[in-house]
Amino acid sequence: MGAFGHYLSGHFATFRLEFWSLFVGGVANGFLYGMIAVGYTLVYGVLRLINFAHSEIFMSGGFAGYFVMKALIGNSVPSGAATVFLIIVGIVVGGTAGALVATLLERVAYRPLRRRNAPKLAYLISAIGASYFLFNLAGKEFGRYSISMPQPYINHPVFHIFGAAVQLYYVVIFIAGVVMLFALDRVVATTKLGRSIRAVAQDAETASLMGVNIDRTIALTFIVGGALGGAAGFLFGLGTGVVYTMGFVPALKAFTAAVLGGIGNLRGAMIGGLLLGVVESLSVVFVQAAYIDVIAFGILVAVLLFRPTGILGERLGRAA
Amino acid sequence: MQTFLRNPHLRRFGISFLVMELVALMTGPPGSTQTPTAGFRGSFFEASSFYGLFRTQRWVVFLALAVVVFAIWSGWLTQGSVIRTTTSKALTYPRAVTQRKPVRWSLLGVALIVALLLPRIVDDAFWHSAMTEQIGVFVLLATGLNVVVGFAGLLDLGYVAFYAIGAYTTAWITGSLPTPAPFHGHFDPFVAIPVAIVIVMVAGILLGAPTLRLRGDYLAIVTLGFGEIVTIFANNLYGITGGSQGSGPIPHPVLHVGPLHYVWSLKPVPYYYLLLVFLVIFLIAFSLLEHSRIGRAWTAIREDEVAAESVGINPLKYKVMAFAIGASTAGFAGVVTASQSNNVFPSSFTLQSSINILVLVIFGGMGSIFGVVVGAIIIQVAYSYLLHTPPQGYQSADLYMYLGALLVLMMIFRPSGLIPSRRRQREMVLSKAGEGHMDEVLTGDTP
Amino acid sequence: MSDLIFNVDSVTLRFGGVVSLNDVSLHQKRGEILAVIGPNGAGKTSLFNSLTGVYQPQEGSIFFTNREGKVISIIGKKAHRVASAGVARTFQASRMFSALTTFENVKIGAESHRGIGVIGAMVKGPRTRRGERHSDERTEELLKFVGLYDKANVISSSLSYGDRRRLEIARGLATDPQVLLLDEPAAGTNPAEKIQLTELIRKVRDEMGVSILLIEHDMKLVMALAERLYVLNFGSVIAEGSPEAIRSNPVVIEAYLGSSDDESEKSPS
Ligand SMILES: Nc1ncnc2c1ncn2[C@@H]1O[C@H](COP(=O)(O)OP(=O)(O)O)[C@@H](O)[C@H]1O
Numbered sequence A: 001m002g003a004f005g006h007y008l009s010g011h012f013a014t015f016r017l018e019f020w021s022l023f024v025g026g027v028a029n030g031f032l033y034g035m036i037a038v039g040y041t042l043v044y045g046v047l048r049l050i051n052f053a054h055s056e057i058f059m060s061g062g063f064a065g066y067f068v069m070k071a072l073i074g075n076s077v078p079s080g081a082a083t084v085f086l087i088i089v090g091i092v093v094g095g096t097a098g099a100l101v102a103t104l105l106e107r108v109a110y111r112p113l114r115r116r117n118a119p120k121l122a123y124l125i126s127a128i129g130a131s132y133f134l135f136n137l138a139g140k141e142f143g144r145y146s147i148s149m150p151q152p153y154i155n156h157p158v159f160h161i162f163g164a165a166v167q168l169y170y171v172v173i174f175i176a177g178v179v180m181l182f183a184l185d186r187v188v189a190t191t192k193l194g195r196s197i198r199a200v201a202q203d204a205e206t207a208s209l210m211g212v213n214i215d216r217t218i219a220l221t222f223i224v225g226g227a228l229g230g231a232a233g234f235l236f237g238l239g240t241g242v243v244y245t246m247g248f249v250p251a252l253k254a255f256t257a258a259v260l261g262g263i264g265n266l267r268g269a270m271i272g273g274l275l276l277g278v279v280e281s282l283s284v285v286f287v288q289a290a291y292i293d294v295i296a297f298g299i300l301v302a303v304l305l306f307r308p309t310g311i312l313g314e315r316l317g318r319a320a
Numbered sequence B: 001m002q003t004f005l006r007n008p009h010l011r012r013f014g015i016s017f018l019v020m021e022l023v024a025l026m027t028g029p030p031g032s033t034q035t036p037t038a039g040f041r042g043s044f045f046e047a048s049s050f051y052g053l054f055r056t057q058r059w060v061v062f063l064a065l066a067v068v069v070f071a072i073w074s075g076w077l078t079q080g081s082v083i084r085t086t087t088s089k090a091l092t093y094p095r096a097v098t099q100r101k102p103v104r105w106s107l108l109g110v111a112l113i114v115a116l117l118l119p120r121i122v123d124d125a126f127w128h129s130a131m132t133e134q135i136g137v138f139v140l141l142a143t144g145l146n147v148v149v150g151f152a153g154l155l156d157l158g159y160v161a162f163y164a165i166g167a168y169t170t171a172w173i174t175g176s177l178p179t180p181a182p183f184h185g186h187f188d189p190f191v192a193i194p195v196a197i198v199i200v201m202v203a204g205i206l207l208g209a210p211t212l213r214l215r216g217d218y219l220a221i222v223t224l225g226f227g228e229i230v231t232i233f234a235n236n237l238y239g240i241t242g243g244s245q246g247s248g249p250i251p252h253p254v255l256h257v258g259p260l261h262y263v264w265s266l267k268p269v270p271y272y273y274l275l276l277v278f279l280v281i282f283l284i285a286f287s288l289l290e291h292s293r294i295g296r297a298w299t300a301i302r303e304d305e306v307a308a309e310s311v312g313i314n315p316l317k318y319k320v321m322a323f324a325i326g327a328s329t330a331g332f333a334g335v336v337t338a339s340q341s342n343n344v345f346p347s348s349f350t351l352q353s354s355i356n357i358l359v360l361v362i363f364g365g366m367g368s369i370f371g372v373v374v375g376a377i378i379i380q381v382a383y384s385y386l387l388h389t390p391p392q393g394y395q396s397a398d399l400y401m402y403l404g405a406l407l408v409l410m411m412i413f414r415p416s417g418l419i420p421s422r423r424r425q426r427e428m429v430l431s432k433a434g435e436g437h438m439d440e441v442l443t444g445d446t447p
Numbered sequence C: 001m002s003d004l005i006f007n008v009d010s011v012t013l014r015f016g017g018v019v020s021l022n023d024v025s026l027h028q029k030r031g032e033i034l035a036v037i038g039p040n041g042a043g044k045t046s047l048f049n050s051l052t053g054v055y056q057p058q059e060g061s062i063f064f065t066n067r068e069g070k071v072i073s074i075i076g077k078k079a080h081r082v083a084s085a086g087v088a089r090t091f092q093a094s095r096m097f098s099a100l101t102t103f104e105n106v107k108i109g110a111e112s113h114r115g116i117g118v119i120g121a122m123v124k125g126p127r128t129r130r131g132e133r134h135s136d137e138r139t140e141e142l143l144k145f146v147g148l149y150d151k152a153n154v155i156s157s158s159l160s161y162g163d164r165r166r167l168e169i170a171r172g173l174a175t176d177p178q179v180l181l182l183d184e185p186a187a188g189t190n191p192a193e194k195i196q197l198t199e200l201i202r203k204v205r206d207e208m209g210v211s212i213l214l215i216e217h218d219m220k221l222v223m224a225l226a227e228r229l230y231v232l233n234f235g236s237v238i239a240e241g242s243p244e245a246i247r248s249n250p251v252v253i254e255a256y257l258g259s260s261d262d263e264s265e266k267s268p269s
C-alpha cells in the first residue's frame, strides 16, 4: 500500500465517521435542489426550454423571506409556537415572491417571443438577459454583500440518527420539502390544472384543440414552479443568508438534478435533487470544499453525454 | 372591472407607468446591505430638480415621463406604419449607395484612418486606456464570439474561459506564474501568441468535441459550467496559477524584426495599435470565412442540421471548427490583456464578462461582422463613458443590469440586431412564418 | 452482387413499442427506378431514414455498393457519411436552407464533400478559387438541368412547391450520388408540374445514370416511372413486383381499401 493508499484509507476513516452527519446535510440540500429542479422541469415540460432565469426566482424568494423575517422578528427571540408561524409565513412570502417574479418573467421575457414564434435561441438569450437584469438590480438595491437572516429559532439538535445530530434547520427543510413536493405531485397528477399541464407537455397543439387554454396553463406552470423555487430560496437563505448572486450556484445544481432525473419528469427532478445533494455532501471528504461545485458540474456533463434522458427518462406527460 | 382592466389605453398607460418607474429604480441611488430599502426610497421619493427649473419628487418626474412614453406609443400605433414606410423610403437610396462596392471600400478606408488617428483625436489618458482595454480588447472578443454564436449558432456562455486560458498561458510562458515556465525560459509575450492560440484551440476542441453534439440549451449550460470551473481552478490552484493573488509581473513584449525595434511599456496606445493590427487581420479572415464554403456550411447547419447532413456535411466537425476559431480569438485577446495589464487575476474572467461579450454580439447583430464591431464599440464607449463620468447613483456594476435589460429588449423588438446580417435577418423572419427548421437543432426534435 | 445498389435484408426498426419496420428486405439493381408505396404510416419514410443513416435499425443489414464496387454497410454510419458515400435524398416535407438563395442551396451540396481547410478558406488561395469555380459551374449546370436557372438568385423560401422539389433534387444531385431517394416528390404539386417532374426523374436516371428510389402516392406517376415496386403496410413488405403485377395483386388492393383514413390514396387504377 503506497502513499495514495494511506491517503485513501485515511479519508475512508473520516468518511465512516462523518457519513451520517454528511448524509443528513446532503438530504436537506437535496430537498432544496429538488424544489428548484421541479421548476425547471415544469417549465421545460410546457415550453420545451430551460428557464435560465429560474435562479432569480429563487433569489427573490430569499430576499422576500429576509424582509419579512426582519420585520417580524427584529431583535426578539421568538417562542416555539411563533417559530412555526414564522417559518410558514416565510415560506408563503418567499413562494409568493417567486411566483410573482416567475409571472413577470413569463409575461415580459417569454410571451412576446412566443407570440412571434421566435427561434429557441431567442428565448435563451432573453432569459439570460432577464436573469442578469434581475440579480444585478437586486445587487444595486440590496447591496452586494451577504446579509444573514434573522433566525426564527435556535438551531439546536432535535434528535440523533446513528450518532449524527439533526439540527432544527434540517427538520424544517425536511418537513417543508416533503409537504410541498408531495402536494405538487398530487396537483399535477389529479387536478384540472395538472391535467392541462400534462396535456400541454405532451402535445401543445392537440391540447389547445381539446380546449386547454395554453396561455393560462403556461402562466400557471410558471406560478407553481416559481412558488416552489421562491420557497426554496427562503429556506436556503435561512441557513446561508441572502445575497444578490445567491441563485446562481444552487440553480445550476438544481438544473443538474433535473437533468439527472430526466428533464420534464417531475419525480425524476425530486429524486435527482436528493441524489445530487447526498453525493455532493459526501464528496466533501474526498475533495477540497472549493472544488465541490466542480463535482456537480462533472455529474451534469457526464449525464448529458452518456444518458441525456436521465435516470427516469424525459416527459412530464407520461411519468408524472 | 375585468373589462375596465382590459381597456387597451389603460393597459398601455399601465405598462408605460410600470416601465418608467422601473427606470426610476434603475437610475436611482443604490441601496446597501445595511439599508436595503434606501435605494427604493431614494429612487421614488427623493426631491429632484431639473437644472433648477422645478423641484419635485422623482416618482412624479417619471410619471410625467410615463405620460410622454404613453403618448409616443399611442402615436406609433396610429402613425407607426406611415413613419416606417417613410423612413424606409428615405433610406432606400442611401442603402443602395452603401451597397456599392467602391462606396463600401472607401467607407472602410475612412473607418480605418479614423481608427489609426483616434489616439490623436481623443488625446486623453483615460480614453487612451479605455480604447485599448475596454474597447479594443472587447471588439476583438466579440468578433471571435460572433463566429461561434453568429455563424455557427452555438450559444457559448463560457467564452471568457478561453480568454483566461490565453492570459494564463502568457503568464506561464513569460515565467510569471508560480509554476515554472517551459524550458526554464522567460519568453517574450510574442512567443506566447502562437502557444496560447494553440493551447486555447486544443482546449476548445477538447471541450467542444464531446459537448457540441448536445442540444443548444444544454450546450449553453455546459459552457457556462466550464467557465465557472476555469475560474474555480484559477482561484484555488495556488501553486500553479497563484490563486486569487494572481500572477507575478508579466513583461511587456519586445518587437525585433530586422530594422524594426520596439519595446512596449505600460502606455496603452502602443497596445492599441497592436490590437488594431490584429483586429484588422481577424476581421478580414472572418469575413473571407463567412463567404467561403465553411461559412455556407455553418449557415446550412444552423438552419437545418438534418438537411445539411443529407448533403454530406458533418455538423460536429464544423461546430468544433467554429468553437476552436472563436476560442483562439479569445486566447489571443488574453495574451494582449495579460501583457498590457502586467498581470492576471481570476477576477477578470467572470461569467459576467462572458455575458457582456454576448451582449456585444447580440446588440450588433449575430452573424454580422460589421454590426458586431459597431455594436461593441457603441456599448463599450458607453460603458467607458459611464465609468469616466458616472451619473449620480450609478455604480459600475449597474452596467450588467442595463445589459441584461438590453438583451431582453433586443430579443423582443430587434432580435437580429442593430445592423443585421442578411442571412440571419431572413431566418428570423422565416421562423416567424413557420418556415425553416432552426429550432430543431436546439430542441433535438429531428424528423 | 455488385449490380445491387441497395441490399436490404430483414431490417427491423422500433421506437419504444412502435415497430416502424418489421423484417423488411429490399433489393435495388444499379440503374433501376424503384418505387415504394403504401398507406400513410406504413413506414416508408422510416425506411428512407434507415437507408440514409438518420435512423439506426435494431436488426438486419443494409448494404450499399458505391461507384468503385465497394460494398458499404449503412447501419451504424452517420447520415453525413452515408451521403458522402453516394446516397442523396429529398425530404417529405421539403427541407431547404430557407434563408439562402436557390444557387447557394445547390452550391452547398456541390462543395460539401470537398476537403475543408480553414486556412484555405481564409486565404483564398488558387486551389480554393479553383474549387469555388468548379462548384459554381456544377451548380449552374444542375440548375439548368432541373430548370431553375432563372430563379438562381431567388431566396429559396419564396419558391413554389414544385420548384422546391426540384431544388431539393438539384441539391441532392450536386453531391454526385449513385442513388437518389425521393420522398413523395409530387406532393403538393399541380398536374402540369407532375408531368415535368416525371420527365425530370427519368432524365436523372437516363442522363446522369443515377438510380432512383421513389416514395409516391400518385399512382399515375408511379406507374409511369417505376420499373418495380415494393408495397409496405404496417411496417412490412406485403408485395413486390412489376407495376402490372402490383396493380392486380389482391393483397395490395385489400391494404389500400382497408386504410380508410387516407384520402390521398386513389385506388390503384
Ligand atoms: N422518430 C420517430 N419516433 C417515433 N415513432 C416514429 C418515428 N419515426 C417514425 N415513427 C413511426 O413509424 C411509423 C411509420 O412512420 P413513417 O415512416 O413516417 O410512415 P410513412 O412515411 O409510410 O407515412 C409511424 O407509426 C410513426 O409514428
Ligand SMILES: [Mg+2]
Binding pocket: C041, C044, C045, C046, C092
Ligand atoms: Mg412518409
